[in-house]
Amino acid sequence: MRTRKDSRKIELGDFQTPIALSERICDLLFAQGTRPASILEPTCGKGNFLLSALDRFVSATKAIGVDINPTYIEQVENRLARRTDSNQATVLQGDFFLVDWERILDELPEPILVIGNPPWVTNSELASLDSQNLPEKASFRNLSGLDAITGKSNFDISEWMLLRILEWIDGRDATVAMLCKTTVARKVLAHAWQQDIRLGHSHIYLIDARKAFGASVAACLLVCDTTNKERDQICTVYSDISDDAYETTFGFRDGCLIARIEYYERWRHLVGEDRYRWRSGIKHDCSKVMELKKEEHGYRNKLGELYDLEDTYIYPMFKSSDIA
DSSP states (O other): OOOHHHHHHHHTTOOOOOHHHHHHHHHHHHHTTOOOSEEEETTOTTSHHHHHHHHHOTTOSEEEEEESOHHHHHHHHHHHHTSTTGGGEEEEEOOTTTSOHHHHHHTSOSSEEEEEOOOOOBHHHHHHTTOOOOOOOOOGGGOOHHHHTSGGGOOBHHHHHHHHHHHHHTTSSEEEEEEEEHHHHHHHHHHHHHTTOOOOOEEEEEEOHHHHHSOOSOEEEEEEESSSSSOOOEEEEESSTTOSSOOEEEEEETTEEESOHHHHHHHGGGOOOOOOOOOTTHHHHTHHHHOEEEETTEEEETTSOEEOOOGGGOOOOOOHHHHO
């Protein structure tokens, strides 16, 4: 039976980052040349990322942590009070969806490092808990009417948060490093590229979520920045935070999300003209009238009805088993 405490943890997507992982991530960013003048953790929880970043990035003169949980804010304040650099950091209690982030960012010196671990929970899960911890209701990702009433309208809260964060830093000198589900990272990058947000080269580092959080989900560290003024719509994927060589790449080309950029560039000349949009499932749902068998006097559907149809609109059907 789910307890009130369990429900509250789910509602807030409360998976605290182990200090060993936050330190490894800060070490990685430092090795890549990240030298922020300020640090921002929008959902700081117990403060492991905030404190690890303060330890590693001595270049930072200001740090801000924000969290909705007052108990966590008190814990972070107590941890900061024992540090010699406590005057550089401020923690605030606030709801991510209500905080005036533009005002906060305007007060931070650049370059800015936005780092953290946003909630791992979907809007549907929150709705089942009758939670109010949701973004303002609006058409998310500009979905069409049909998509909006199907599964595509369900989204991770971290996806919404990350998209807002990328919008904040657009035009600023900043780096974003966030833990999230791998599917969320890909969706966020695809949306940012579609909206022409000015990102440089992006990276995904896969992590063992079961080991770190006890969660059975594919997860990663997403790193992207606007420090490089040359825009790049490509992401390299590493199998682990400690890997020097990337495993694969994906990106955005010709208005489409591409799984393997190097393959696409090699065979791009075969793409041809894109005139049609395929909606999966329509043929399957209407198979009794759309699947036809040619006979001497016309085409017969699965209802047994015979029709005289123009050959212009008749196409051969191949099932996946046929292709295999």
